[in-house]
Amino acid sequence: MSLSITETVLIFVGIPALVVATVYALVYATSARRVSKRYRPGRPFTFAPVWFLAAPGAGSVDGSGPAAIAGAHHAELPAGPLLAQAPDGTTVAHGETGGASDRW
Amino acid sequence: MTAGDTASLSGRPDVLDGPFTTPQLLRLDEALRLADRSTGLTFSVYVGDLDEPFRGHAEKLHGQLADPDRSVLLAISPNQRVLEIVTGATARRRIPDRSAKLAALSMSAAFGGGDLAGGLVTGLAQLADHAGRTPATT
Numbered sequence: 001m002s003l004s005i006t007e008t009v010l011i012f013v014g015i016p017a018l019v020v021a022t023v024y025a026l027v028y029a030t031s032a033r034r035v036s037k038r039y040r041p042g043r044p045f046t047f048a049p050v051w052f053l054a055a056p057g058a059g060s061v062d063g064s065g066p067a068a069i070a071g072a073h074h075a076e077l078p079a080g081p082l083l084a085q086a087p088d089g090t091t092v093a094h095g096e097t098g099g100a101s102d103r104w
Numbered sequence: 105m106t107a108g109d110t111a112s113l114s115g116r117p118d119v120l121d122g123p124f125t126t127p128q129l130l131r132l133d134e135a136l137r138l139a140d141r142s143t144g145l146t147f148s149v150y151v152g153d154l155d156e157p158f159r160g161h162a163e164k165l166h167g168q169l170a171d172p173d174r175s176v177l178l179a180i181s182p183n184q185r186v187l188e189i190v191t192g193a194t195a196r197r198r199i200p201d202r203s204a205k206l207a208a209l210s211m212s213a214a215f216g217g218g219d220l221a222g223g224l225v226t227g228l229a230q231l232a233d234h235a236g237r238t239p240a241t242t
Contacts, residue, residue, distance in 0.1 A: 037123065037124070037125050038218065039123050039182055039218055039220050040218050041182075041185070041215070041216055041217075041218055044183065045123070045182040045183045047121060047122050047123040047151075047152075048118060048121035048122055048152070049122075049150070049151065049152020049153065050118070050119060050121075050122035050123075050124075050149075050150070050151050050152065051148065051149070051150045051151075051152075051165075052132060052133075052136060052148065052149045052150075053136070053146065053147075053148050053169075054133075054136040054137045054139075054140040054141075054146070054147065096193055096196075097163055097166060097172075097190050097191060097192060097193070097196070098190075098191045098196035098199075098200075098201045098204065099176075099188065099189040099190045099191045099196075099201065099204050100188075100189045100201055100204035100205040100207070100208040101158070101159060101186070101187065101188050101189070101208065102186075102187045102205075102208040102209060102211070102212040103185050103186055103187070103212065104185050104187070104212040104213070104215045104216040
């Protein structure tokens with residue numbers, strides 16, 4: 001059995017390189033995305049603003065349990081328009097509010 | 105906000121540009137739904153920048169909810185490291201400010217460790233716990 005130099009290089013260098021590249025791509029594709037989702041205190045937080053409510057009407061449709069749960073995703077209010085409206089402050093005419101504040 | 109606009113143009117949900125992974129979103133969804141259902145109040149979570157009078161901005165956001173008197177807003181600004189809990193007039197009777205402060209303390213402890221989703225879930229559970237069961241009116 002005689003291998004030419006090209007075949008030798010292909011088998012003993014090409015195949016290992018291919019395997020290494022595949023594993024590298026797999027690891028990088030999954031972990032890089034996950035790490036970028038993390039919030040680290042002190043580092044700038046560059047994500048889009050999000051606003052969550054529970055699914056509207058989820059409490060009233062208790063009869064249709066699985067359907068309600070399957071269909072109930074985050075009823076997210078569109079951040080853009082709402083935030084654009086925010087400085088106008090036309091809807092502050094409700095009763096007094098309470099609550100708490102904190103920092104970290 | 106520009107990120108949200110481009111995302112909606114490309115047909116991708118805006119939530120995916122937020123700071124949460126899909127499992128975290130599911131946990132948050134579950135916590136919100138449980139809190140709403142057990143208390144009859146409306147809980148809402150905002151994560152993003154707040155303008156300079158933080159309290160005032162959070163109260164404005166709270167005022168934009170459907171029924172502000174029965175709503176509780178958790179507003180969190182990770183950039184400014186600020187956490188605001190706003191309770192409406194009716195909700196305040198169920199969740200006194202001292203209980204809200206207690207929930208805020210445990211939430212900020214989690215946020216200081218970098219765990220946004222965990223802190224939110226804990227805070228929601230605590231607030232719902234303090235509010236207690238819903239009266240039959242809902």
